[in-house]
Amino acid sequence: MTETRVRRGRPGHDQATVLRVAIDLFIARGYDAVSMADLAAELGLSKSSLYHHVPSKERLLELALDEALAELTAVVDAAADGAGPAYPRLRRVVEDSVRLLVAHQPAVTLLLRVRGNTAVERAALERRRRIDARLAGLVRAAATEGSLRDDLDPEVVSRLVFGMVNSLVEWYDAAGPVEVGALARTVVATALEGPARGASPG
Amino acid sequence: MTETRVRRGRPGHDQATVLRVAIDLFIARGYDAVSMADLAAELGLSKSSLYHHVPSKERLLELALDEALAELTAVVDAAADGAGPAYPRLRRVVEDSVRLLVAHQPAVTLLLRVRGNTAVERAALERRRRIDARLAGLVRAAATEGSLRDDLDPEVVSRLVFGMVNSLVEWYDAAGPVEVGALARTVVATALEGPARGASPG
DNA sequence: GCATTTCCCGACCGATCGGTCGGGAATCAT
DNA sequence: ATGATTCCCGACCGATCGGTCGGGAAATGC
Structure with a gap:
């Protein structure tokens, strides 16, 4: 079902994990009340790195x-x-x-x-x-x-x-x-x- | 029940009206998504005037x-x-x-x-x-x-x-x-x- | 070794946020 | 008229927002 591709390059986070953490935060505090900096901090990376995995908050x-x-x-x-x-x-x-x-x-x-x-x-x-x-x-x-x-x-x-x-x-x-x-x-x-x-x- | 005091000074808005409009806006768009500027505009006055009637958004x-x-x-x-x-x-x-x-x-x-x-x-x-x-x-x-x-x-x-x-x-x-x-x-x-x-x- | 790919970061941007400030205009009681 | 009261405003503040940028570090394939 879920195809596990071989990951090249430097290992790190993936979009699915980001999404799951994001949803949990959105639910706990409300979408508007969660900043991308909050989400990045929760994931343990910087805000700019977060944007490497996701195009926008709304996405x-x-x-x-x-x-x-x-x-x-x-x-x-x-x-x-x-x-x-x-x-x-x-x-x-x-x-x-x-x-x-x-x-x-x-x-x-x-x-x-x-x-x-x-x-x-x-x-x-x-x-x-x-x-x-x-x-x-x-x-x-x-x-x-x-x-x-x-x-x-x-x-x-x-x-x-x-x-x-x-x-x-x-x-x-x-x-x-x-x-x-x-x-x-x-x-x-x-x-x-x-x-x-x-x-x-x- | 509700005592109708004589209002002195320049007439204008009152807190009760502000509150009612605020609640309606909060419901329609969500508390966080409504700015005090939005609320002021809805009431037809400036943001600074709004703060004359209410001490804070959270209040x-x-x-x-x-x-x-x-x-x-x-x-x-x-x-x-x-x-x-x-x-x-x-x-x-x-x-x-x-x-x-x-x-x-x-x-x-x-x-x-x-x-x-x-x-x-x-x-x-x-x-x-x-x-x-x-x-x-x-x-x-x-x-x-x-x-x-x-x-x-x-x-x-x-x-x-x-x-x-x-x-x-x-x-x-x-x-x-x-x-x-x-x-x-x-x-x-x-x-x-x-x-x-x-x-x-x- | 080395190019490629993937991921990460600090610094920065314009816009908007909640809230403040000093002063002007309208209305009241006198 | 005049002083007190009430209400209004434009301009401004520091903080934070979503998002961008250029470049550096770690892994892969060769």
Whole structure:
């Protein structure tokens, strides 16, 4: 998969490592609050050396957002527009989203914090908007086939369900006590069936 | 309630207006991305005049965070530590949180985006952490009294439920088609009873 | 050995940042 | 009118920002 090329010349850092450290810093302090000098210091090199590996600060952001968007698109492609009853597909999308979010937590976290200040950010927001629209379509389909309570607006439910999923980035720690599998199961149960015992509308 | 003092001297802007415009800008572009010159331009005065109304940029952030935290604390005080069964109190806290979030959406949005870069931000994060802990206690009480499914970790459920509530700030528009009352009802139903019809665990 | 490639650095650039300063203009109470 | 109060402004400050530049050091292939 990942081709390990023979590296010539003086050994040193590589772009992938720079990107990973950059994303972590962006998440910890916020994109704007992290200077290229900060990032260079964290990597243990000078700012000018850093620019040998990366063309600009914004490019780092773009690479991270691309990663998150590619993964999200794959998950939605795999289930949102498929055949068969919508509700099981919705369950699966929610579960897959949780696993994806954990596997690519740094990149996804960054994506969810984009505000649209630059062209790069606006493009990412637009791609995300399209993904959200497809997810909403799946929730609508589940409502139409009668799998959801008919006293709730499917558009709002969709925002809430995936808002819950996305909120994971704010607290979940893959190294913590909660396993990914248990987390995914709990999210599906909470977001769709509800945590209350003997749930009754009204 | 709000005492309308007689204003002497040359008329002009007041701090409350400055704060409101500042919060809106901070939300739209992010705190770091908004310069005091931007804010001054938005208000129609010079940067130096702006500093007549406000001592620093950080003070603006602090005022906004204080507003959000005061409201959140009031809601939690009103129900989280009260007497009686926990589940109805949990329902009420969720509903009140939604209404609070809509009523103070700008300030709450700002609070939810704080990263802890400065002392002011860290203090706000700490206050918020305490509020979250009390909410988790309420969910735990509901689980202990048997109101919640016992196959789900109450700590995780608490994070998820209030993560869903907090995600409202990312999309809800009070001027849009969804009324606050309908929204609050939908959130309670979705977060606690679940949107699925005939919810069944497993 | 030596050219090539890769990586690193200190010094520097124009722009912008949050914030200050001294003074001028409008409005108040008297 | 006049003095106090309130508000406004242009000019300026040191610090920091993202990014550039020319050149030196370490590894590779020959």
